[in-house]
Amino acid sequence: MDLEDLPGELIMWILIGSEILVFAAGITAMSAMRLTDPTGFADAQAMLDGRMAALNTVVLVTSGLFAARAERAAAGGDRRGARRGLMLAALGGAVFLAVKGVEYAHDLSAGIGIDAHPFFTFYFLLTGFHAAHVAAGVxxxxxxxxxxxxxxxxxxxxxxxxxxxxxxxxxxxxxxxx
Amino acid sequence: MRDRLTLNWLILIALVAVTAALSTQDGRIAAAALLVLAWAKARAILGGFLHLDRAPGWLAAFVVPLGLWMGLVWALAAVR
Structure with missing residues (x-):
């Protein structure tokens, strides 16, 4: 197992590892905090619309396919194919953000704010931080x-x-x- | 299927579908299954899209710690 075996630039792997650690720390803190109020956390979580999250997962993994195809096209010298893949992947990111925006609007209209319950503090911080990464990625x-x-x-x-x-x-x- | 990227995407979509089907279930076993499915999705992204399938040892260097972390998340959910 050598560093040279890693595909792409090492700095990208450092970034990927760092981001996984940051989000894992947030999820672990949320899971530990849940122990102090399991019923309250469960009730708060039940107010979320998991269907939108599932839709966004399909959108994001599909845009990942386009990004992977863009990478393959660029490696093969097909700049037009690479450009098309990148733009389709970016479009997927824009759709993800639009769905997330609709979800946040529903949450807010239902009276769910960042300070409504500790669960929602973690929910908005973690999904909001992730959405910021999606926007940066687009x-x-x-x-x-x-x-x-x-x-x-x-x-x-x-x-x-x-x-x-x-x-x-x-x-x-x-x-x-x- | 000859296109490995499309095959990897189909695997991910199938995992999302199974996750959606399981999401109505409660309990420790369902929680464990949902986390295993998430781990499988992470493995597909790391191996198939980020090409760690071609980097000996590195795929395990990512997915083994992720599996241990998911075990911790499951344990925290199970002790309630």
């Missing part, structure tokens, strides 16, 4: 699409897969483990 993918060098496309795709990875890890504790 900008990154669109920027890389302007200049589709293989290394840049690979770095953009890696960032996008990290966003995808974090989402599948935080989803069960936030939405499903009641």
């Amino acid at each position: 900008v990154l993918l669109a920027t890389v699409a302007i200049r589709t060098t293989p290394d840049a496309v690979q770095a953009g795709a890696m960032f996008w897969h990290m966003v995808d990875l974090v989402w599948v890890l935080i989803l069960p504790p936030i939405y499903l483990l009641g």
